[in-house]
Amino acid sequence: xxxxxxxxxxxxxxxxxxxxxxxxxxxxxxxxxxxxxxxxxxxxxxxxxxxxxx
Numbered sequence: 001x002x003x004x005x006x007x008x009x010x011x012x013x014x015x016x017x018x019x020x021x022x023x024x025x026x027x028x029x030x031x032x033x034x035x036x037x038x039x040x041x042x043x044x045x046x047x048x049x050x051x052x053x054x
Contacts (some may be wrong), residue, residue: 001009
């Protein structure tokens with residue numbers, strides 16, 4: 001493996017890592033929205049069936 005190939009492979013790895021971090025943030029925000037919606041439904045007295053659909 002040449003130095004250029006090694007550098008390119010390292011950059012691809014770092015790019016994949018950075019993308020992974022972004023995806024985790026998006027997933028975490030979505031989970032927070034679901035939890036908030038669930039809490040609101042519980043506070044409003046919605047039944048468990050409707051809450052499970054979230």
